[in-house]
Every structure is written in structure tokens, then in C-alpha cells.
Amino acid sequence: MKNREAIIEKIDAIETELIELGNKIHSKPELSFEEYNAVENIITTLGKHGFNIKKGIGELETAFRGEYTGKGNGPTLAFLAEYDALPEIGHGCGHNLIATMAVGAAIGLKEVAENINGNIVVLGTPAEEGGGGKIIMLENGCFDDIDYALMMHPCVNNLILRGGLATQGIRIEYYGKSVHSSFPEGGINALQAVIQTFNMIDQFRGLFPPIKTNVNGIITDGGRAANIIPDYAACEFSVRAATVKDLNMVMEYIEHIISTVEKLIGVKANIEKKV
Ligand SMILES: [Zn+2]
Numbered sequence: 001m002k003n004r005e006a007i008i009e010k011i012d013a014i015e016t017e018l019i020e021l022g023n024k025i026h027s028k029p030e031l032s033f034e035e036y037n038a039v040e041n042i043i044t045t046l047g048k049h050g051f052n053i054k055k056g057i058g059e060l061e062t063a064f065r066g067e068y069t070g071k072g073n074g075p076t077l078a079f080l081a082e083y084d085a086l087p088e089i090g091h092g093c094g095h096n097l098i099a100t101m102a103v104g105a106a107i108g109l110k111e112v113a114e115n116i117n118g119n120i121v122v123l124g125t126p127a128e129e130g131g132g133g134k135i136i137m138l139e140n141g142c143f144d145d146i147d148y149a150l151m152m153h154p155c156v157n158n159l160i161l162r163g164g165l166a167t168q169g170i171r172i173e174y175y176g177k178s179v180h181s182s183f184p185e186g187g188i189n190a191l192q193a194v195i196q197t198f199n200m201i202d203q204f205r206g207l208f209p210p211i212k213t214n215v216n217g218i219i220t221d222g223g224r225a226a227n228i229i230p231d232y233a234a235c236e237f238s239v240r241a242a243t244v245k246d247l248n249m250v251m252e253y254i255e256h257i258i259s260t261v262e263k264l265i266g267v268k269a270n271i272e273k274k275v
Contacts, residue, residue, distance in 0.1 A: 003112040010111040011104050014049075018104045021045050025096035029085030032127035035062045038083035039124055042066075042099055046122055049107045058140035060133060064124035065142070068110045074118025075147035079105045082128045082151075094154035095128065101152040121146065130169070132275030165212060165240045166247035169274030171220075172197060172258060174267040178231035187229035191222050193267040194233040200257040201237070207253065209246040215239050215254075236274075 001009070011018070025038045039062050043053045051066035081102035082095040091097075106122045113120065123142065127133035137143065176188030201215055208215070217237035223230030239254070241247040258269050 003115055006112050007108040011108040014104070014107060017045065018100050021103060022096050022100035025083055025099055026091050029090035030083075031087060032084045032129055032131040032133070033060065033062060035083050035126050038062075038096070038099065039064055039126075042081060042083065042103060042122075042124060045103055046106070049110065051106070051110075051120075051122065058137040058142040060126055060136060060140075062124070062126040063133060063137055063142065064122075066106070066122040066124070068106070068113060068120045070113040070116065070118050070120060072117030074116065076119040076121055076145055077109070078121040078123045078143075078146045078149045079103075080134070080149055080151040081122055081124050082126075082133075083124070084127055084129050084131075084133075086129050097154045098152060099124075105150070105152075118147075123149070130275070135275060165214075165242060166244045167241075168239045168247055168251060169236065170239065170251070170254065171234065171236045171272040171274060173221075173232070173234040173270040173272075174261070174265075175270070176229070176231045176233075176265070176267045179229050181227045181229055184229055188231070188266045189229045190233035190265075190267055191230045193261045193265040193269075194219055194222065194235045196261045196264060197235060197257060200260065201254065204253050204257065208250050209241060211246075212240065212242040213246060213250055214241075215250065 021041055024041045028037050030036065030038055043055065043064055043066060046066040047053055051068050054065045057063050057065050079102035081099040083099040084095055086092045102122050106120050109120050125133045125137060143149065174190040174193040176190035176193065179187035198217060215237055217235050219235045221232060221234040223233060239247060239250055241250055258271060262269050
């Protein structure tokens with residue numbers, strides 16, 4: 001039997017086990033860096049199929065490496081498994097399926113390991129909805145000996161090489177001066193600064209690099225009582241662009257907007273960049 005057929009046959013043979021794994025991860029959504037149950041379920045499956053497991057790699061408790069050492073000198077191929085979920089939504093974009101597909105692909109490929117040279121790895125990469133697990137793993141050497149890394153992401157269409165976007169999170173806190181709204185003079189309204197930030201970002205949208213630039217935000221703190229001018233307000237934005245160059249250009253606009261808002265409203269801003 002040819003390698004390809006043998007791989008497909010193996011994956012078909014473990015279909016029930018794979019679907020169960022996907023369902024288990026889905027039924028207990030865990031947030032970034034807290035994916036303990038997902039990891040246990042995945043490594044149990046990989047262990048059962050002869051993969052050696054190393055947990056807690058790259059200084060991340062919920063990162064792991066499952067490895068099957070093949071014969072000969074060949075490349076080390078890694079299938080990447082994501083498994084974190086979103087707050088309140090759960091597995092919105094199917095990271096449970098990413099993990100399941102990585103496990104299925106690795107076990108399928110292992111079936112023909114005797115015929116090919118090289119090693120098969122499943123890298124468990126936590127915190128992809130936020131936290132940049134892969135970046136931390138990369139910086140801590142988890143990809144040093146990996147020759148190829150492959151990942152599948154669920155989508156409504158079949159695509160190969162959708163490509164990625166450059167992304168940056170930013171949290172902006174504004175500090176003003178609180179006064180009672182019956183005597184508003186002398187107050188510095190931090191919420192006004194947040195509102196201006198949203199409005200000014202909208203004003204500048206027309207100047208952002210047009211392809212795939214995307215800036216979205218939420219207000220996380222907007223004051224505590226309607227009759228008090230808020231001395232503190234904060235917002236967060238998720239910035240995406242086609243390239244790092246485009247992203248930096250958009251970030252420059254946003255930083256310019258923040259310093260303009262400081263001057264306009266009289267607030268002091270604190271900026272925290274997030275992955
Ligand atoms: Zn996703």
C-alpha cells in the first residue's frame with residue numbers, strides 16, 4: 001500500500017477517538033495559558049499511540065511536545081496544536097479542531113514512519129486567542145530543531161496558505177481629574193479622552209493602508225457614577241494589518257492620536273502594548 005493510502009486508512013481507523021478528543025476539548029473551554037484539561041486529553045491520546053511526551057516546554061505549563069522518532073536522518077516535522085478558547089464564547093474558531101487535526105495527522109504519518117526518514121512532532125502551542133504562545137515558544141527555543149511546521153485552521157472554505165496578518169494589541173489608560181458633575185469646572189474627563197480616541201481613530205481610518213488593516217476596540221473602564229466626572233477610563237484595541245510595516249504605520253497614527261488627546265483633554269495616558 002502506498003504511503004498516502006496507509007495514512008488515510010489509519011486516520012479513518014481512529015476517527016471515533018479523534019472526534020471524541022475534539023468534543024472533550026470543546027466541552028470544557030479553557031482560556032489562554034490555562035488549558036490544563038485540553039493538554040491532558042491530547043497527550044493521553046498521543047501517548048497511547050506511541051509518542052513521547054514532554055510537558056511544560058518553553059517555560060509554559062500548558063505547552064508540550066509529543067514526539068515519534070523515526071528512522072534515519074531526516075527532517076523534523078511539527079504539526080502545531082492550538083487548544084485555547086475565548087472568554088464567554090468558548091471554542092469560537094475551533095481550536096479544539098486544530099488540536100484534533102494535528103493529533104490525527106501525526107498519528108496518520110507515524111503509520112508510514114518506517115518508510116520515510118525523519119521525526120514526527122506535535123507541538124502544543126497554548127494561548128493563541130491572546131498571549132502569543134507560539135512567540136514565547138519560539139523565543140525559548142521550542143522551534144530550534146523543527147524543519148517544517150504545519151497547522152490546519154477550520155474555515156468555511158477550503159484554503160491553502162491563507163497567510164497571516166501582523167497584529168498588535170494596545171491598552172490605553174487615561175488619567176484625569178474627578179469632580180462632581182454639579183460643579184464640573186476644573187474636572188478632567190478621562191472618559192471623554194476614551195471617546196475622542198475612538199472618534200479620532202475613525203477619522204484616520206481613511207489614511208490607514210487599505211489592504212486588510214483592521215482596528216477594533218472596546219471600552220473597559222468608563223467611570224463609576226453618572227454624576228461624577230471620571231478621573232480614570234481605559235480602552236483596548238486590536239490592530240491588524242497585512243504586514244509589520246503597515247502595522248507600524250497604523251500604530252504610529254494611534255500613538256499620535258493618543259498624544260493629541262492628552263493635549264486636547266488634559267489627561268495623562270498610559271499605554272500598554274499586548275500581544
Ligand atoms: Zn483561531
